[in-house]
Amino acid sequence: MNNYQNDQRPHAGAPQMISLVDPYVYQSLLTVVGKTVVVQTTDGSVRGELADVKPDHVVVNVSGSAFFIRIQCIVWVMPQ
Numbered sequence: 001m002n003n004y005q006n007d008q009r010p011h012a013g014a015p016q017m018i019s020l021v022d023p024y025v026y027q028s029l030l031t032v033v034g035k036t037v038v039v040q041t042t043d044g045s046v047r048g049e050l051a052d053v054k055p056d057h058v059v060v061n062v063s064g065s066a067f068f069i070r071i072q073c074i075v076w077v078m079p080q
Contacts, residue, residue, distance in 0.1 A: 021055045025071055029053040036080040041073045047080075 030053050037050045039060055046069065048062035057072070060067045 012054060021045070022071060022074065025054065025074070026055055029058060029071075029077065032077070032079045038078045038080065039069055040077070042076045059061060 029050065033050050033053055035050060036048065037060065038045055038047045039050075039058065046060050046062060046067050048060040048067070050058060051061045051066065052059040055071075057068050057070050060069060
């Protein structure tokens, strides 16, 4: 094993990023991009236009302000 490969391994005890993707939620949200939605999160609800969907978050435009919401925090979504 060369030095380059050794440098790519995580060090013992070093934090690692783990991101869970819910493919069914992701695919469902893609069908309502551009529509008005209500997104219920663990902290409250947000109503606005669903501007973008990524595997780990959505972007909801509310009166010109972008809200980035982690998909893991979404409880339910209701298209208008």
